[in-house]
Every structure is written in C-alpha cells, then in structure tokens.
Amino acid sequence: MGQIVVKFGGTSVADIDRIRAAAATVKAEVERGHQVAVVVSAMAGVTNDLVALTRDANPLHDAREYDAVVATGEQATSGLLALCLQQMGVSARSWQGWQIPIRTDDVHGKARILGVETEDLASRLADNQVCVVAGFQGLGPDNRITTLGRGGSDTTAVALSAALSADRCDIYTDVDGVYTSDPRIVTRARKLDKITYEEMLEMASLGAKVLQTRSVQLAMGHSVPLQVLSSFDGAVGSDLPGTLVVAEEEIVEQEIVSGVTYSRDEAKITLLQVPDRPGVAAAIFGPLSDANVNVDMIVQNVSEDGSATDLTFTVSRGELDRALEVLEACKGELGFAASVPDANVVKLSVVGVGMRTHAGVAKRMFSALAEHNINILVISTSEIKISVLIAEEFTELALRALHTAYGLDAA
Ligand code: ASP
Numbered sequence: 437m438g439q440i441v442v443k444f445g446g447t448s449v450a451d452i453d454r455i456r457a458a459a460a461t462v463k464a465e466v467e468r469g470h471q472v473a474v475v476v477s478a479m480a481g482v483t484n485d486l487v488a489l490t491r492d493a494n495p496l497h498d499a500r501e502y503d504a505v506v507a508t509g510e511q512a513t514s515g516l517l518a519l520c521l522q523q524m525g526v527s528a529r530s531w532q533g534w535q536i537p538i539r540t541d542d543v544h545g546k547a548r549i550l551g552v553e554t555e556d557l558a559s560r561l562a563d564n565q566v567c568v569v570a571g572f573q574g575l576g577p578d579n580r581i582t583t584l585g586r587g588g589s590d591t592t593a594v595a596l597s598a599a600l601s602a603d604r605c606d607i608y609t610d611v612d613g614v615y616t617s618d619p620r621i622v623t624r625a626r627k628l629d630k631i632t633y634e635e636m637l638e639m640a641s642l643g644a645k646v647l648q649t650r651s652v653q654l655a656m657g658h659s660v661p662l663q664v665l666s667s668f669d670g671a672v673g674s675d676l677p678g679t680l681v682v683a684e685e686e687i688v689e690q691e692i693v694s695g696v697t698y699s700r701d702e703a704k705i706t707l708l709q710v711p712d713r714p715g716v717a718a719a720i721f722g723p724l725s726d727a728n729v730n731v732d733m734i735v736q737n738v739s740e741d742g743s744a745t746d747l748t749f750t751v752s753r754g755e756l757d758r759a760l761e762v763l764e765a766c767k768g769e770l771g772f773a774a775s776v777p778d779a780n781v782v783k784l785s786v787v788g789v790g791m792r793t794h795a796g797v798a799k800r801m802f803s804a805l806a807e808h809n810i811n812i813l814v815i816s817t818s819e820i821k822i823s824v825l826i827a828e829e830f831t832e833l834a835l836r837a838l839h840t841a842y843g844l845d846a847a
C-alpha cells in the first residue's frame with residue numbers, strides 16, 4: 437500500500453473507450469489499497485490541433501494566449517477521466533494546474549515548474565479520493581496559465597510525485613517499456629526491466645521519445661522511481677510490468693551498454709581551410725549560437741604547418757540552412773575557403789553507465805562498424821555515451837551490428 441502517481445499519455449486517453457480503460461487501471465490500483473493521483477495528457481492529436489488554431493488566428497501570437505488555448509486539451513481529459521472514474525464508483529475530481537497550484541516561471545510555452553502546493557491534494561488523497569490532474573499546465577507569477585513545453589505532462593507527473601514524495605510514478609504510454617534499440621529496426625531489441633536515470637536521460641535527449649527529457653532530469657534530481665509501461669495490454673503498474681528508471685545502485689546486474697540509439701535529425705558542415713589561430717573557434721561558434729543554432733559534435737584537426745585546418749561539426753537538420761547562412765555572412769571575416777554541408781548523415785550512440793568501469797567499449801563499436809565496411813565521419817564521447825556520425829544509408833545495418841556486438845540481442 438502506498439501513494440502512486442500515474443500518468444496517461446495522449447494515445448492512452450485518445451477517446452472515451454481509452455479513457456474508460458485508463459479509469460479501470462486507476463480503479464485496480466485503488467482496489468489494491470493505493471492512494472492515486474493521476475496526470476493526464478490531452479487526447480492524441482488535440483494539442484497539435486490547438487497549436488495550429490493559434491497559428492491560424494495570429495502567427496505572431498502572444499505566448500500567454502497560446503498557453504491559454506493549448507492548455508485546454510488537458511482540461512478536457514482531466515474532467516472526462518474523473519467522470520469515468522465516478523461512473524465506476526470511484527471517488528474522483530479533476531484539478532487544473534492553477535487550482536493546485538503548480539507554480540511556474542513566466543516562460544510561456546516552455547515554463548519550468550517552481551513548486552507544487554500539495555496540501556489540498558494530499559488531504560484528498562488521504563480521504564481516498566483520486567485526484568485527476570491536468571498535465572502540461574501551471575500558473576505563472578502574473579497569475580496567467582502557462583504550459584511546460586511539448587511532452588510536458590511527463591514533467592507534471594514527476595514534479596507531482598516529487599512534491600508528494602510518492603512511492604512511484606507510472607508513465608502509461610503506447611509502448612510497454614524502454615527498449616535496447618528501436619524495435620522497428622532492430623527486431624531482436626529487448627525490453628529493459630531497469631535502466632538508470634542517467635542512461636534514460638541520454639536516451640531521451642538522443643531522441644527516444646518515451647519521456648520528456650526534463651521529466652527524467654527532475655526524476656533523477658528527486659530520486660523519483662519511474663516506470664514506463666503500456667496502457668494497451670491491461671497491465672497494472674503495481675505488478676511492475678514495464679521498465680523501471682532507477683538509481684544505479686538499484687541495478688544489480690548492470691549491462692555495459694544498455695541501449696543503441698540513432699538520430700536522423702543531423703547534418704554535418706565542414707569548413708575548409710580555416711585559419712589556425714587563437715579565437716577562431718569562438719568566432720565561428722559564437723555567431724551560430726547567437727542565431728540559436730545548436731552545435732553538437734565537433735572535430736578539428738591540427739594544421740601541419742600551423743596555418744590552416746579543416747573543421748567539421750554537426751547541427752540539427754532543420755537548422756542546416758540557417759547555419760550555412762550565418763557562416764556565409766562571416767566568411768570573409770573568418771577567412772575559411774568553403775563550407776561543405778552534408779545532410780545525409782545519422783548519429784548512432786551507445787549508452788551505458790558500465791562504460792565508466794569497462795575498457796574497450798569504444799573499440800567494440802569501431803570494430804563492429806569496420807566489419808561492415810561502414811565509415812565513421814565524426815566521433816564524440818561522454819562519460820556514459822559514445823556517438824559516431826555515419827552516412828545515413830547505413831543506419832539499419834549499423835544499428836543491428838552494434839546491437840549484436842554489445843550482446844543485446846534477444847535470445
Ligand atoms: N499535450 C501536450 C503535448 O502534446 C503535453 C503532453 O502530452 O505531454 O505536447
């Protein structure tokens with residue numbers, strides 16, 4: 437018996453039948469003696485529609501009014517889920533972000549949660565009432581509705597769990613957990629029973645769409661035990677059928693590598709003949725950052741005679757044109773010979789906390805790619821991640837090869 441927060445994503449509340457199924461899951465937890473707070477997303481597709489409406493109304497929209505509009509998707513599902521629960525004989529009421537309140541900063545459209553006042557919720561939970569909280573929304577300092585950025589309901593759920601000191605936060609979605617790789621490509625990918633916060637954070641920022649990155653950071657910071665599980669197979673969270681995201685100490689048999697991920701949202705730019713002098717990197721990356729272009733991987737070689745060298749780096753594909761424009765504008769000043777773009781690249785990453793203590797992890801990656809004649813264009817590493825950039829046409833082959841090389845294939 438304990439207190440749990442359960443969150444249902446958009447596909448898990450896509451219509452009244454799905455909302456009823458979610459209510460049945462909540463009821464099952466209540467019947468096991470748990471106090472349950474629920475966080476809901478908007479019905480699948482609704483937030484996109486609302487965003488489109490705001491654009492239609494006024495392309496240069498006031499972000500405060502944008503938030504007032506897009507927050508309504510969650511308001512609807514919170515009320516609908518409370519109604520379904522009541523119909524099943526479960527005591528429940530809905531809560532909007534401003535009613536709790538969930539306090540945020542004033543960055544409309546991408547606000548950060550500053551605090552959750554849990555007094556009222558806690559007393560309702562103690563009375564065994566299910567609290568159905570609209571995810572994604574909060575209350576700004578000027579008393580206006582804010583939203584937390586796309587995918588922000590995950591963050592609502594984790595923040596609520598932290599504030600309530602809940603025993604667990606279950607994130608119900610349309611996949612049954614976190615996989616060692618993308619099962620659509622790597623057919624022998626396995627569902628992980630457990631993964632560490634740090635690994636999940638890397639995977640989320642590398643594009644694994646299961647959790648909003650911010651929610652994983654928050655869970656890690658507050659040690660909230662998270663579970664990712666499917667709402668489509670009737671699973672009840674307390675049976676622990678999904679993937680648990682936990683601290684490293686809680687994983688007994690840690691694999692060296694937990695996952696192999698990929699991101700197609702990459703483009704490579706090579707600057708030829710960049711003068712090799714102090715300040716040149718700052719002169720290149722400064723204007724890019726001023727133009728809000730995020731640079732990810734960077735390689736620079738030493739020049740043979742100290743005069744000029746090539747510099748290669750990656751940006752997200754959508755920002756390639758902007759990056760090239762910025763570079764062309766300061767080409768004369770920077771003094772490089774040419775910029776060569778390549779959008780047909782993909783970034784593969786292997787992630788695992790075991791890398792900290794095991795040697796040879798990178799070598800295994802490079803050998804596996806070499807065996808398949810796949811050329812590595814750029815390499816970057818962090819403490820628990822190795823990433824390589826390769827030509828996009830090799831994505832599937834490389835993913836499968838790495839999955840096998842690290843012993844991740846399902847039996
Ligand atoms: N409904 C919001 C979105 O689609 C928030 C969420 O679902 O987490 O981004």
Ligand code: MG
Pocket residue numbers: 445446587590646648
């Ligand atoms: Mg989501």
